[in-house]
Amino acid sequence: MGRNTFTPRCKNAKVYFRIFPTANMRWEHVKILEDMKTLYVRYLQDFGVGRGGCEPSYWKFETDGIFYNDTQEEIYNTTMAGVLEKVVEGCSAIILAFGQTGSGKSLTINGLQNSFRDRGIAPRVISDLFEKKASIKHLFKMGIEMSYIETHKMYVNDLLNPTGDKLDSQALKNVKVVKTKDEHSAMKTLFKAEGRREFSEDYTIKHAANGVLTLHVTLKPHNQTEPIKKVAKIHIVDLAGVDTFGNLTSIHKDVNQVGNANLARSQLEQFILILCENVPGHVLGKQRLNILIQYLGEALSAHSILRFIGHLRTNKENLLISLSMLRFGQIVRGMKPQKLQFDIKENKDLKQKKLEQELAEIKKMQDLSIMLSNGDLSTNINQERIKHMQHVAEEYLHNKTDEIVLLNVTDATTVLKVFKDLYNKLEAEKIECTRIAYEKAYEDALMCVKKVSSKADSVQSMKSSKKGSRKSIKSHEGSLDEKVIPKSVKKPPKGSLTRPISSSVDGQSSTKLKTHDKTVPVKPLKHSRTSSLNIMKKSSASRRKSNSSTATAGTGIDSIIEETALPDNIPIHNEAWNLFITDSAYNYKELINTVNKYEEAAKEVHRDYLLEVKNLQKLLEAVDIRKSEYQKAQMQRLLRKEIQDEDGNVIVSDLENVCLENLKIAHNELVKQQEKVLKIQTELRIALEACQNGKKTISDQYELFCQQKFQTSVPDLEAISLQAVEESLEISAVNAGEEEVEVCAAEKNHDIIRYENLKQIMKTQIQRKIYTREKAKKWVQSCKT
Ligand SMILES: Nc1ncnc2c1ncn2[C@@H]1O[C@H](COP(=O)(O)OP(=O)(O)OP(=O)(O)O)[C@@H](O)[C@H]1O
Incomplete structure (x- = not known):
């Protein structure tokens, strides 16, 4: 096509x-x-x-x-x-x-x-x-x-x-x-x-x-x-x-x-x-x-x-x-x-799907036709032929012939049936033989035991005059036990199959995953300036080369680039960051792994927290239901006017009692659930704090790295500007306002309002660009001086 x-x-x-x-x-x-x-x-x-x-x-x-x-x-x-x-x-x-x-x-x-x-x-x-x-x-x-x-x-x-x-x-x-x-x-x-x-x-x-x-x-x-x-x-x-x-x-x-x-x-x-x-x-x-x-x-x-x-x-x-x-x-x-x-x-996917469907259809047809032809054969086949095939199969099994000639599927089915019948017969015979042998062995053993015990009885009667019977029976029992269990077969020692817990591994992981452990392992700093600085120099050089080439090509944007061009020894944020994460002296990998673990743990706690909050919601609803049931029961009593007995005591119906009991149970469950949620909330806060601390350690290490390598910080201006602009324009408020806008859209023209909101998005981007540009200029100036 x-x-x-x-x-x-x-x-x-x-x-x-x-x-x-x-x-x-x-x-x-x-x-x-x-x-x-x-x-x-x-x-x-x-x-x-x-x-x-x-x-x-x-x-x-x-x-x-x-x-x-x-x-x-x-x-x-x-x-x-x-x-x-x-x-x-x-x-x-x-x-x-x-x-x-x-x-x-x-x-x-x-x-x-x-x-x-x-x-x-x-x-x-x-x-x-x-x-x-x-x-x-x-x-x-x-x-x-x-x-x-x-x-x-x-x-x-x-x-x-x-x-x-x-x-x-x-x-x-x-x-x-x-x-x-x-x-x-x-x-x-x-x-x-x-x-x-x-x-x-x-x-x-x-x-x-x-x-x-x-x-x-x-x-x-x-x-x-x-x-x-x-x-x-x-x-x-x-x-x-x-x-x-x-x-x-x-x-x-x-x-x-x-x-x-x-x-x-x-x-x-x-x-x-x-x-x-x-x-x-x-x-x-x-x-x-x-x-x-x-x-x-x-x-x-x-x-x-x-x-x-x-x-x-x-x-x-x-x-x-x-x-x-x-x-x-x-x-x-x-x-x-x-x-x-x-x-x-x-559309290759669709074409493939279509071909697969066609193939499946053909296979189905093929299977059907085989089934039909077999069915025809088996119903139409001559009974003499079946007898003949059974005979041939038996002859083959008795080694009277070396091969069986099969003319069609029904011949094969007949032969297989002969084999299967024979197998079943032999299997039944085998089971019967085993049963007989077992019974015989059992009888023999019984006989043997009887003989031994009669001998023992006679010996016992002979010795009973000299020693106490209890002691001799005990020693006899002991010797019998030893005979029944051969010495070579030893019981496995208790618990030998349970996996040994490596204390070091376990200990290590537990200390790392403990969310309240705020310290992040930081190895002492080693200085590998040469390798990373070489890379930095190379990349900076190529960057400056491209900058200068575009600058000489000369666009207005280039003049901005030129104005915000950094001194030779300072890279842009991306380059500095790449050097930092590859510098083994600063343990970035270890630090980020720790943060990831904290994050995983926090996610897990968060999942549990959401689950428990859901349960709490359910229990709140249950309490409401029980409350209304109890109120209904009270109302019924009041309507029946069975309010007081002769002594002036309030008559409480059985239904009311049951409802009250239910309400108390539901309330107790609610209190327990509330405690559970509070507990898990605290765990979540600790987990999040651990994540934040981990991230802070990374940014501190990055700052340290920049100070040591370039004698200045190399901030991520894009990220900072986004944050700053969002704060200044109160974007969150604008976004939240979208729903309000939806509500009053019936009164005003919906499209016009939506368009105005979209313009706000554009304005944010423009502000952000201006902010980044200004920030970059200032920072470069500070680096140069
Ligand atoms: N036909 C028009 N009627 C009224 N105002 C117009 C018209 N065309 C352009 N303007 C106004 O003139 C200004 C410049 O227009 P616009 O930015 O569209 O020009 P442009 O050709 O895209 O310029 P540039 O090449 O600098 O981007 C805008 O304020 C715009 O609203």
């Missing part, structure tokens, strides 16, 4: 333009025809000195649609018309926004900073995909996965794996793909990743790199007769804004950021020019020089759905850049109509 299902040729690449609205729109530079598809841009030469009185001339540009003051929804509906329908059939798509800095690309693509109404294409695609999934769920099992990356000049930054290293072109397959279980979780992932994007130094959200959100769609039919799966990707690309350095629009970007954005766009233009030429696939592969083009892979071809949305500014100063955008659009539109390619793969 593979990519070989075609539809008729159609125009796969469509190009739209969105015009940035301004208060004083200069329509004398740009004209749009009423069809909203044709655009005229004034000749730039007309603006030259001395050209004032000339008749204006225009360049004409055909497009697939021009948006001016259109809503986000209208733009989505127009650009994405029919795209998702093709995607669920297995055709990949690229939705790409390009244009000048600040011309509205991020608004079109994400719109995440804006209101729910103004959300962009990406969140709308996610919502519609999940809607589609629900609508075809009776036919297909649809899987939606996500990845979100940013491409810089030479490397990829995986936004769904923020702690991971930067990936170069060789490692693109390592980009993280996250499964999404529903629309909300997909949205959460999107907002979180968006908050992790790189932005310019002044913290205004000016994207300095190309963002690519990829939705991986897989469809497997429920119908098992069709062992196929359809696979497609939707890449939603927000290209970094192109510009001329020094322009007012690019004021927040440095020269490298502007240069890289321009380069990425022109490399894309080059590639699309090659695509227009219908170049064979293997040649195309070599042309994918830019990492963005490599990442988009086969989806960036004339056989996929391409929707490019250009962004224009129409004022005189930006007209030159807008013209270059329009020319790029013309190149994309120039791609020849091609057949769409649908990626329909064989």
Whole structure:
């Protein structure tokens, strides 16, 4: 199968333009025809000195649609018309926004900073995909996965794996793909990743790199007769804004950021020019020089759905850049109509399952046919033949013949039956013989004993006159015992089969597992500076080398890296940590093993605790039931008016007594259970404390290691910043507030509130990034001084 299902040729690449609205729109530079598809841009030469009185001339540009003051929804509906329908059939798509800095690309693509109404294409695609999934769920099992990356000049930054290293072109397959279980979780992932994007130094959200959100769609039919799966990707690309350095629009970007954005766009233009030429696939592969083009892979071809949305500014100063955008659009539109390619793969698992089922079916049929044919044979066979076979079998057993000729299964069954009957007969005879022999032996033994005892009696009568009878009988008994039990057979010493308990092992494990033992064994420090420092130096050197190479390649992010670059003798946290855990002098392995043991013990105690709490709950319920039973019994008495006897004593019914007794029992059990829970709670606290102490010892050892090796601490800034930001933004409160939001959702628009909450997630990520950046700067400064 593979990519070989075609539809008729159609125009796969469509190009739209969105015009940035301004208060004083200069329509004398740009004209749009009423069809909203044709655009005229004034000749730039007309603006030259001395050209004032000339008749204006225009360049004409055909497009697939021009948006001016259109809503986000209208733009989505127009650009994405029919795209998702093709995607669920297995055709990949690229939705790409390009244009000048600040011309509205991020608004079109994400719109995440804006209101729910103004959300962009990406969140709308996610919502519609999940809607589609629900609508075809009776036919297909649809899987939606996500990845979100940013491409810089030479490397990829995986936004769904923020702690991971930067990936170069060789490692693109390592980009993280996250499964999404529903629309909300997909949205959460999107907002979180968006908050992790790189932005310019002044913290205004000016994207300095190309963002690519990829939705991986897989469809497997429920119908098992069709062992196929359809696979497609939707890449939603927000290209970094192109510009001329020094322009007012690019004021927040440095020269490298502007240069890289321009380069990425022109490399894309080059590639699309090659695509227009219908170049064979293997040649195309070599042309994918830019990492963005490599990442988009086969989806960036004339056989996929391409929707490019250009962004224009129409004022005189930006007209030159807008013209270059329009020319790029013309190149994309120039791609020849091609057949769409649908990626329909064989579902190997399903195919295997199907074949296994068929095989099982065939085997069943085979067994059935054998059974039937045997049945036929045995019922139809001649009785003479059976007698003959019995005779042959007996002859064989009596060695009168050397072989038995079997013509069919029934012959074999007959022969086997003869053998079986004979065996059973012999077995019965054997048992009978054993029984007879046993009885005979028993009688003989009895006789023997009788003879011995009669002899003994006579000897006894002879001796009885000289010695006391009791003593002689005792000694006689002793000698008989010795005869019955041969000396060679010795009783095993008591307890010899029980496994010896090694006191050292047991003692060791008990001291280690004791949760209240707060001390963690720490061996004295040995200094193995040479080996670890060598590694550190090597890795630092390579890191700095790559830093400097990217710095000379020069992006804005590189300038941040440069600013936060550490002195030569200090590694980043990951490197320092790796050195620490491999340095045998610091016993990391032993320490972490101890912590793991503590954690295991704590988990066990926690499990017990949960169980006991559950039991406590049950007992509480039981007490409630008993209480209400007792109250009912009291009520019954009151209703019967049998309240007092003649002496004025309260008459208590038997039922009431029984209920009271039950209540007391239940109450006692409850008290016991409460004590049990309290006890186990204390154990749990001790176990958790032990875990914390263990972890603290590790971090102390790590600190000591850093101080000794690098004369400074090397903190994990990411972890610290997450904690700090969460505290400052009171994320827990926000998360807890989600339920409250659910409750009042009936009054307000549910989607709007949810969207606002999602924006909070993005804000957290941005705050975290800013915090980490600031912290890193300060720390590096302190290291340098
Ligand atoms: N069509 C529009 N109508 C109203 N405001 C807009 C429009 N397009 C963009 N804006 C506003 O202009 C600002 C810049 O837009 P946006 O961030 O989307 O630009 P961008 O092209 O993505 O910029 P960059 O390349 O720096 O990332 C935002 O505040 C956005 O809300």
